[in-house]
Amino acid sequence: MIRRILALFDPFIGALLATVVLASVLPARGGFVPVVDIAADAGIVLLFFLHGAKLSREAIIQGLANWRLHLTVLAATFVMFPLLGLGFAAVPGLPVALASGLLFLTLLPSTVQSSIAFTSIARGNVAAAVCTASFSNLLGIFLTPVLAVLLMGGSQVELSFDSVTKIVLQLLLPFLVGHALRPLIGAFVTKHKWILSKVDRGSILLVVYAAFGAAVVEGLWSEVSWTDLAIVLACCSVLLAVVLALTWWAGKLVGFSYEDQVVLLFAGSKKSLASGVPIAGVLFAPAEVGAILLPLMLFHQLQLIACAIIAKRLSARPDVGGNPAAA
Template sequence: MLDRLKSAFDPYILALLSTVAFASVLPARGMGANLFDHAADAAIVMLFFLHGAKLSREAIVAGAGHWRLHVATMGTTFALFPLLGLGLAALPGLPALVASGMLFLTLLPSTVQSSIAFTSIARGNVAAAVCSASFSNLAGIFITPLLASLLMGGAGASMSGSSIEKIVLQLLLPFALGHGLRPVIGGFVSRHKAMIGYVDRGSILLVVYTAFSAAVVEGLWTHLPLWELGLIAGLSIVLLAVVLAATWGLGAMLGFERADRIVLLFCGSKKSLASGVPIAGVLFPAAQVGVVILPLMLFHQIQLMACAVIARGLAQDEK
């Protein structure tokens, strides 16, 4: 069990935590903040361009026939999760900043890479996982901002004309362009996965630094004591446990085969850091982004550790 937990720990979370620490000590200010804002916008464009370029049409077609499975995954991602988020946000005595961050977390699409990887480890239906996770990410470009505007308007999320323009120009258009160019650049992307991964993750680190810099300048750590971080971690564990149990049970109730239940378990229970950070940057004022994505960062690591252990356990059951 200890070895499983060690292998589940994502070294990237150390880079994220280091970025937050650096922004806390040396936040970007003045002209530097403006430069980082522009750089973060460019990073978001690059991030979604790469998301589009990595999306395989062949894998989607191969897994698209499992429509009941995909509907179930979308239902847990964009219906069950938000309902649980509303329940958490309504808990009496829950600090407003924690409530906002937890609710935003529940509105995000599923991960792609880790959902597929865990499905493969657990010997699930990999083609269907590629389809479910990819469609969730694509739909999230539209659904997450809409849900955030409807459910979090009072917390600062906005679907004004300028935010819609940002969504189109920074998220949708780069994604569509990257996917449209896949026949041309798909080979390059496949051959240089490691380099693309560094660009992908580096873009997120830049956006995180910019977001936390603005939040620190606005007094983030004076408004968010350490005990609230512990509260966020505890709520994240409970949230993940509830959704894992619900997705596994729902798969059985719908009569899915074991391989498809595994897809629903992993694709329906996780939230995307890669999509969540830039979407938050588009929807929320700069000073709020750092606070809003804190629960997402904690949930991200918790989900990786838990799902790695579960995936290996399911694989052992099949032997």
């Protein structure tokens, strides 16, 4: 039993927690700060470049035919989630930064790797999962900052010319360049998926270290208590449960096949840590980013555990495989 429980935890979470501890004990100071910032920015640029090279143009063309599914997933990601986020961010007693972090996580795009992996395990429409998760991430580069400005207010985040320039140069341009070079490097990236995985996780750890280090220097842990963290964890748990229920029943209501219901369930209920970390670094002041990312980190682990359990249960059902009423 213990072995099965431990199997649900991604080793990356341990590295993430270790990075937070390191940043809390030994935050970047003085001349080391610009070195860490440059390394984190370089990692983000390389990450989005490789994501662009990985995205198959053929998959995009094939996926456009299933536009009803894609629009439903996008509505769950960028409409339903933010509406729920407004309610959870209003929980009384939370520090402003943590409440903002709860709202911010609901504005992010879906994940790519885990959405595809869990869809595959549950015997869903993998091709559609690839397309819809990729669309979500690409649109998130634009939609997340816009939604943050509209819903979080100018006092917390302001989409200035400098921030727009940073989004274009760090996120969008590397993604487009990588996709344009896919005919040359796409086969290499696909064959060596471990490279993308290492860059993905390494860049996140670098940005988290830089963000939490700056927040710790500004007194993060004197402002956030264990009670605050417990409340945020409870909010993330309830939020995830509500979204999982709504996306599953929405798929039935719309009349999707079982395979497409699975895509909506997994792609529509997730939020991307890989996209959230760099976007938060662009939109928020360095001293605020650490606290802003705390709810996202908690939600990230919860969604992996919950979706791993659900995917395994769906895959084990004998009636799964084209039956809309399955599961």
